[in-house]
Amino acid sequence: MIRNEVLRNMKTRFSCRKYKPDPVEKEKLEAVLDAARYAANGHNAQAWHFTVITTEEGKRELRDAVGPEPEGFRKLAPEGAVWPFPSDFFGAPVVIMISYDPKTPWPDAGAFLAAGNIMNAAQSLGLSSCALTVYSKDVFCTEETAGSRAKFIPEGYELYLTLVLGYPAVTPETRPARRENTETWL
Ligand SMILES: Cc1cc2nc3c(=O)[nH]c(=O)nc-3n(C[C@H](O)[C@H](O)[C@H](O)COP(=O)(O)O)c2cc1C
Structure with missing residues (x-):
């Protein structure tokens, strides 16, 4: 198997x-966001927006928009996984919300590829990350929360994914097993 620094980095990234x-140092955050901007995206629209939250106040506002643990949240976890409701964002100092203009081609693909770049760039700088389903999509869908939307998401954009980022306090001894037989070669 070929090994190099980029491949090693991808394989050591973990949630x-x-x-x-x-x-997190500002220059590291800037480097991570710069990597995000180089992601492939539909029609080169680059219609992404990254909302970077580093203040407790910003995190509180986002948490308040989601409210207490949403019903059915635990069912979102894959079998065997423990997903406590991350009301403290797992203690991460940084939260990044990725929104995208849904009127452009394949907005979800652009947002998710940018998220991949963020995660891998973070890993290369000694940082870690995790996607948080409960803070993604429809966060500001109620009447009470709609007022906060403009602060977090540009007009006309939709939230696709929220990530947390920071220096890891844990390093997994093992990674989740990867499925075999996921290829067809012709
Ligand atoms: C779209 C998406 C949503 C996710 N949501 C959560 C989440 O809400 N909570 C969580 O703990 N992990 C979440 N994860 C992390 C996955 O569980 C994790 O990527 C998967 O188990 C593989 O583990 P690894 O990232 O450590 O390789 C999410 C990942 C993705 C891509």
Whole structure:
């Protein structure tokens, strides 16, 4: 198997669910967001937007929009996984919300590829990340929360994914097993 630094980085990235409180240096955050902007995207629309939350106030506002643990949340977890409701964002100092203009081609693909770049770039800088379903999509869908929307999501855009990011307080001894037989070669 060929090995190089990029491949090693991709294979050591993991979804981190416990972070150190240490802030992330601005230049590292800028490097991560710059990597996001180089993701492939439909028709080169680049119609993504990254809302970077580093303040407790910003995190509180987002958490308030979601409210207490939503019903059925635990059912979202894959079998065997423990997904506590991450009301503290797993202690991560940074939250990044990725929204995209839904009027452009394949907006979800652009948002998710940008998320992949963020995760891999973060890993290469000694940071970790995790996607958080409960803070993604429809966060501001109620009447009470609609007022906060403009602060987090540009007009006409839709939220596709929210990530947390920071220095990991844990390193997994093992990674989730990867499925075999997922290829067809012709
Ligand atoms: C779209 C998406 C949503 C996810 N949502 C959550 C989540 O809400 N909570 C969580 O703990 N992990 C979440 N994850 C992380 C996955 O569980 C994780 O990527 C998967 O188990 C593989 O593990 P790894 O990332 O450590 O390789 C999410 C991942 C993706 C791509």
